[in-house]
Amino acid sequence: MRGILQILTEEWTTSLPGWVQALLRALLLVLPLLILVPGLIWLERRLLSWMQDRIGPNRVGPKGLLQPIADGVKLFFKEDITPSHIDRFIYFIAPAIALFPAFAIGGTLPWGPLYWLTPVADVNIGILYMLAISSLGVYGVVLAGYGSDNKYSLMGGLRASAQLISYELAMGMSLAAIVLATGSLKMTSIVYLQQQPLWDTVNILQNWFIFTPFGFISAVIFLICMVAETNRAPFDLPEAENELIAGYHTEYSSMKFAVFFMGEYAAMFVFSGVFAAIFLGGYNLLPIRWEVLSELAPSLAGFCRFMEWMNVNFSWLWFLGKCAFGICVYIWIRATLPRLRYDQLMSLGWRSLLPIAVTNFMLVALWMVVSRVYGPANGWISYFVGAIIFAIGYSNVTSASRRAKGDTLEQRGITMTDGGARRTIEVIK
Amino acid sequence: MLPEQITPGLLVFAAMGGIAALAALGVILFPNAVRSALCLVLNFFVLAGLYFTLGAELLGITQIVVYTGAIMVLFLFVIMLLNLAAPQQLNEKGDIKKPLGVVMGLGMLALILAQLQVAIGKDFGPRSEANFGTPEVVGRTLFTLYAFPLEIVGILLVVGIVGSILLAKRKI
Amino acid sequence: MQGVPLFAYIALALFMFTVGTVGVIIRRNPIVIFMCVELMLNAVNLTFLAFARYMPAMALQHNAAQRAQSQMAGQMMVIFVMAVAAAEVAVGLGIIMAIYRLRENIDIDELNLLKG
Structure with missing residues (x-):
């Protein structure tokens, strides 16, 4: 269905010369990131303070909305201190590298069904491209850590590189399950496939991957991994302030620090967008197939047509809303969970997320084969049976290894009594 | 051997090839290991671009994922770990080997170049199908004709993982 | 790409391979030597891909x-x-x-225990 905006923009954009079109699409890439990042900072501080029962910044402008601008002005006019023994080239290039991946990935986010609503190019290998570029983000952190000539910074960079390698794997495997199910690496065709009937049976709802069992598991793993890849709490070990002062950006001040800050928030935004596109139905407002609903309930036909029109014409708005939702989840996680210990971080990535993601991947393959040969119901049964077998085996293996290592609560001398009211904790060794 | 006329494609190739060649030189000329590693990252990144110009889009992106995204991060990790433990270890001194090595390298370059002049005639042209590097085509070939080598490589990777874990463990 | 001869790709690959070889000879830091090996592998990869894309004219006579x-x-x-x-x-x-953990030293010229 062609909406008014669609016709307007299609004819308007195709009548423009090529370089104007290119410029407009580049602005579509840059502007949301540049405009939204200060807003994100405000949102994070206000939301966090609300969650922690504080007030937060409320002095500059209405509700403190101008606080990011004030902060920005302050950062610009601060003295730019450059330490003396640094590796100057690496020190200066690191913030720029930190900013690069967010913008590079932002170029492939699908803001709507039209081709020009994908800012740069809807590349055929969209998901692989996303994985490839997101893995470059760590260079900014690692180089900042190395270039600052500071042990704390260096340790921050080291942690970041180890963390990224560990979580990149689980992220890739969780996305591989989705790619296997859709048969496409292209962002828009993944969104398109999410508009099909839910589980291939419920005609009225859309098949957003977060509603399917394998998609839900993938979504949880991807969410954890994306928090880890953007170095956000509870995975912000590279900048753990109680251990490493400020980690990799200890030696950075003024503008260069602001660039790191911006890179982090832009990455948050972009990863939320990727999450929305792959798991939350992309630019669709609600997981309802309006044209099917209007056939089922003719009395609602007008409403359905209106909703369909809204869905097509304001696709960018719904996508933006889903990005905002993702960012709120980021902030929510930060407000809720304490920072992980380093060994916990590693064992979460390697011993929990990776096996679960790989198993999910294999079960999706099983589900596809069985449902193609024996029908969809048998496919789901085989998926769940496989998942239960894995869960039993996995819990056996982990508890056995914990027993072998002497890591159970009893062996560590910790006895928990009922309700946690009385705890006796003895420290062994 | 030489192109008849200068096309935009040639200019793009010249730019990317020039960066790749300079970065390759940088790998061996910088005394600092981190800068060498950075040059190598740049080289691999530009190489991915060259793979794209050859039409091998899947391999280009795989190059970024595998080399710049994983292998070079690992290299940087190890360099920085050693740097943290012993900062002066990684600096190098001059040696007689250096000029000798350069001479030998140049000799090898000249020898192979002389052979290439004969071997590559003018009749080579970009004659592959346009889609020969897409994921579908590569995947279909990889999992049919090359399924057995793929399995062997899988076993090799598992052995590599187990071996590196054994090497890294302080006590087994 | 249009207008780029096969020789250009092969020459670039050859240059990278030579640089890698020279690097292996002249550097003493094992990590950099390792990186030079990677450089050589990539040079070969570029050659493979160039030859996959470029075919001699007689390849047109082969079947699909x-x-x-x-x-x-x-x-x-x-x-x-x-x-x-x-x-x-x-x-x-x-x-x-x-090796580093064992010897506290990774200079390639001093790792000569296997000389016999």
């Missing part, structure tokens, strides 16, 4: 299956080289770390 095979073989080799390189890096860096 033969041509498909000849244009895929290079890419397959590149995939295997990448996998082998990944395994090699994991094991090799593990060895370097183990």
Whole structure:
């Protein structure tokens, strides 16, 4: 269905010369990131303070909305201190590298069904491209850590590189399950496939991957991994302030620090967008197939047509809303969970997320084969049976290894009594 | 051997090839290991671009994922770990080997170049199908004709993982 | 790409390979030597891909299956080289770390215990 905006923009954009079109699409890439990042900072501080029962910044402008601008002005006019023994080239290039991946990935986010609503190019290998570029983000952190000539910074960079390698794997495997199910690496065709009937049976709802069992598991793993890849709490070990002062950006001040800050928030935004596109139905407002609903309930036909029109014409708005939702989840996680210990971080990535993601991947393959040969119901049964077998085996293996290592609560001398009211904790060794 | 006329494609190739060649030189000329590693990252990144110009889009992106995204991060990790433990270890001194090595390298370059002049005639042209590097085509070939080598490589990777874990463990 | 002769790709690959070889000879830091090996592997990869894309004119006389095979073989080799390189890096860096832990020194010229 062609909406008014669609016709307007299609004819308007195709009548423009090529370089104007290119410029407009580049602005579509840059502007949301540049405009939204200060807003994100405000949102994070206000939301966090609300969650922690504080007030937060409320002095500059209405509700403190101008606080990011004030902060920005302050950062610009601060003295730019450059330490003396640094590796100057690496020190200066690191913030720029930190900013690069967010913008590079932002170029492939699908803001709507039209081709020009994908800012740069809807590349055929969209998901692989996303994985490839997101893995470059760590260079900014690692180089900042190395270039600052500071042990704390260096340790921050080291942690970041180890963390990224560990979580990149689980992220890739969780996305591989989705790619296997859709048969496409292209962002828009993944969104398109999410508009099909839910589980291939419920005609009225859309098949957003977060509603399917394998998609839900993938979504949880991807969410954890994306928090880890953007170095956000509870995975912000590279900048753990109680251990490493400020980690990799200890030696950075003024503008260069602001660039790191911006890179982090832009990455948050972009990863939320990727999450929305792959798991939350992309630019669709609600997981309802309006044209099917209007056939089922003719009395609602007008409403359905209106909703369909809204869905097509304001696709960018719904996508933006889903990005905002993702960012709120980021902030929510930060407000809720304490920072992980380093060994916990590693064992979460390697011993929990990776096996679960790989198993999910294999079960999706099983589900596809069985449902193609024996029908969809048998496919789901085989998926769940496989998942239960894995869960039993996995819990056996982990508890056995914990027993072998002497890591159970009893062996560590910790006895928990009922309700946690009385705890006796003895420290062994 | 030489192109008849200068096309935009040639200019793009010249730019990317020039960066790749300079970065390759940088790998061996910088005394600092981190800068060498950075040059190598740049080289691999530009190489991915060259793979794209050859039409091998899947391999280009795989190059970024595998080399710049994983292998070079690992290299940087190890360099920085050693740097943290012993900062002066990684600096190098001059040696007689250096000029000798350069001479030998140049000799090898000249020898192979002389052979290439004969071997590559003018009749080579970009004659592959346009889609020969897409994921579908590569995947279909990889999992049919090359399924057995793929399995062997899988076993090799598992052995590599187990071996590196054994090497890294302080006590087994 | 339009207008780029095969020789350009091969020459670039040859240059990178030579640089890698020289690097292996003249550097003493095992990590940099390792990186030079990676450079050589990548030079070879570029050659494989260039030859996968560029074919001699007589390839046009082959049938479709033969041509498909000849244009895929290079890419397959590149995939295997990448996998082998990944395994090699994991094991090799593990060895370097183990040597460092043992000797507190990773200068390649002083690791001469196997001389006999």
